Amino acid sequence: MLFNxxxxxxxxxxxxxxxYYQINHFKNKNxxxxxxxxxxxxxxxxxxxxxxxxxxxxxxxxxxxxxxxVNLNYKKLNLYKKMTxxxxxxxxxxLLCYFKYYNFFIENINTVFSLTxxxxxxxxxLAISFFTIQQINFIVEIYYGKNHxxxxxxxxxxxxxxPQLIAGPIVTYSHFISQFYNDKKDNFYKNFTIGLIFxxxxxFKKIYIADSFGLFSNILYDQSLIxxxxxxxxxxxxxxxxxxxxxFDFSAYSDMAIGIAYFFGxxxxxxxxxxxxxxxxxxxxxxxxxxxxxxxxxxxxxxxxFYLQKKFTPHNSYTNQNIILTVFLPIMITFFISGLWxxxxxxxxxxxxxxxxxxxxxxxxxxxxxxxxxxxxxxxWLRRAIVLFMINLAFIYFRAENLxxxxxxxxxxxxxxxxxxxxxxxxxxxxxxxxxxxCWLMPNTKDYALYYSxxx
Amino acid sequence: xxxxxxxxxxxxxxxxxxxIEIKKLDLHKSANDFIEWDSLSNVRLILRIQKDFKINISFxxxxxxxxxxDLLQFIxxxxx
Numbered sequence: 070m071l072f073n074x075x076x077x078x079x080x081x082x083x084x085x086x087x088x089y090y091q092i093n094h095f096k097n098k099n100x101x102x103x104x105x106x107x108x109x110x111x112x113x114x115x116x117x118x119x120x121x122x123x124x125x126x127x128x129x130x131x132x133x134x135x136x137x138x139v140n141l142n143y144k145k146l147n148l149y150k151k152m153t154x155x156x157x158x159x160x161x162x163x164l165l166c167y168f169k170y171y172n173f174f175i176e177n178i179n180t181v182f183s184l185t186x187x188x189x190x191x192x193x194x195l196a197i198s199f200f201t202i203q204q205i206n207f208i209v210e211i212y213y214g215k216n217h218x219x220x221x222x223x224x225x226x227x228x229x230x231x232p233q234l235i236a237g238p239i240v241t242y243s244h245f246i247s248q249f250y251n252d253k254k255d256n257f258y259k260n261f262t263i264g265l266i267f268x269x270x271x272x273f274k275k276i277y278i279a280d281s282f283g284l285f286s287n288i289l290y291d292q293s294l295i296x297x298x299x300x301x302x303x304x305x306x307x308x309x310x311x312x313x314x315x316x317f318d319f320s321a322y323s324d325m326a327i328g329i330a331y332f333f334g335x336x337x338x339x340x341x342x343x344x345x346x347x348x349x350x351x352x353x354x355x356x357x358x359x360x361x362x363x364x365x366x367x368x369x370x371x372x373x374x375f376y377l378q379k380k381f382t383p384h385n386s387y388t389n390q391n392i393i394l395t396v397f398l399p400i401m402i403t404f405f406i407s408g409l410w411x412x413x414x415x416x417x418x419x420x421x422x423x424x425x426x427x428x429x430x431x432x433x434x435x436x437x438x439x440x441x442x443x444x445x446x447x448x449x450w451l452r453r454a455i456v457l458f459m460i461n462l463a464f465i466y467f468r469a470e471n472l473x474x475x476x477x478x479x480x481x482x483x484x485x486x487x488x489x490x491x492x493x494x495x496x497x498x499x500x501x502x503x504x505x506x507x508c509w510l511m512p513n514t515k516d517y518a519l520y521y522s523x524x525x
Numbered sequence: 526x527x528x529x530x531x532x533x534x535x536x537x538x539x540x541x542x543x544x545i546e547i548k549k550l551d552l553h554k555s556a557n558d559f560i561e562w563d564s565l566s567n568v569r570l571i572l573r574i575q576k577d578f579k580i581n582i583s584f585x586x587x588x589x590x591x592x593x594x595d596l597l598q599f600i601x602x603x604x605x
Binding site for chain 2: 209210212213214215351352354355362366367370371372374375376378379395396428432
């Protein structure tokens with residue numbers, strides 16, 4: 070059930086909301102938690118009934134392992150604790166790999182060794198990427214001594230809460246669950262106002278803006294599969310349309326999730342913060358898919374950075390900090406994993422590796438300017454434009470069905486001779502101008518929601 | 526070192542490394558409150574803290590740190 074589907078908006082959501090506020094009157098808070106769990110499972114089962122068991126299996130297994138880690142911690146059995154921790158991480162990764170990467174793995178083995186292993190008909194379970202990393206995050210926190218007080222009901226809801234189940238934002242246990250036990254009287258009207266603003270702006274962004282951009286980016290990408298040359302003008306228009314499409318689509322989905330959660334009085338973390346207003350690439354990654362970046366930063370980048378630093382510079386010398394080992398290499402590995410997480414294809418890895426190079430370049434520039442005490446900065450609009458252009462280039466890999474298609478686009482970026490493919494140029498160009506104006510000049514959804522809720 | 530001196534020194538370090546004005550910093554702020562405080566400068570900050578306070582910070586210890594106050598308490602315990 071997508072948030073913008075009829076069944077969700079006009080049947081599922083109103084019924085769940087109505088019942089929730091009836092149950093909310095009871096003193097025992099477990100009732101509403103149980104109700105939300107059942108609703109979330111129904112929401113998930115609507116897509117594919119069988120995979121509900123996979124979700125439950127993953128939740129139960131992680132819960133048991135987390136409890137074991139806590140117990141071993143009390144008994145100070147550190148070796149067993151560590152082994153359980155590693156086992157938990159491996160199990161999560163295996164589950165994700167089997168469903169998401171099995172065929173990708175076979176395909177690569179076949180190509181490299183010229184073999185003919187058969188593909189399996191595995192359907193990718195909805196949301197598995199999200200609920201897996203949310204639980205990995207939880208296990209890491211448990212292992213390092215955070216939130217030892219958790220129970221089964223709260224844990225199931227934390228993983229399965231339907232507004233964030235399918236595509237995030239990725240939440241942390243303590244932030245999420247504490248809100249159910251907050252004794253502050255809920256400001257019912259305020260929550261509804263904010264929820265409604267987020268939900269309606271999200272719907273508008275998805276249906277009117279993102280889907281309109283989609284029409285034009287699809288024309289380019291479909292055409293590029295059947296033609297042997299493309300005009301650079303078409304490539305620029307079509308790829309920028311895709312860049313705006315994916316931003317409006319994904320940020321709209323996050324807005325809707327945040328809005329729907331607000332109706333239940335739950336505040337989910339921000340996921341996008343006007344990323345196209347970013348002035349450099351480092352800045353971009355603190356504004357785009359924020360909760361995923363935080364997850365990758367904490368659990369992979371920082372881990373690697375610490376590990377490599379301890380291993381290769383044992384004396385913690387600040388002045389001789391080896392930025393290649395403590396920053397550049399961790400960035401490359403983190404983005405490689407991030408690329409694979411986005412999808413089982415080399416196109417996503419290329420997209421991510423381009424971003425890793427951008428970040429390394431960006432970091433080097435800052436480092437050098439600082440080292441030689443040079444005070445130099447381009448005009449802010451120029452910086453934003455450069456960032457947007459570079460993001461757009463990387464997104465060519467993200468959208469392409471295979472590497473050849475993306476490379477074909479890159480080759481044709483300087484070709485101004487081929488025939489033009491769009492019937493009409495006024496509409497896509499106008500659309501791009503509107504999209505750019507929205508991204509650069511207007512406040513974002515959160516600004517609107519806070520503005521109107523504070524007004525009343 | 527008492528907690529007041531420590532706090533002052535820590536805020537100065539953060540301000541210098543992150544290029545954030547010191548008056549904008551207080552104990553309840555965290556990395557999420559500042560654009561300047563990204564994961565890359567965070568690596569630099571941790572190295573700087575390790576050097577200046579002569580302490581060792583491991584990866585697991587940073588997981589439980591949520592804001593500047595947590596960091597301050599953590600350094601305090603390490604120095605004892």
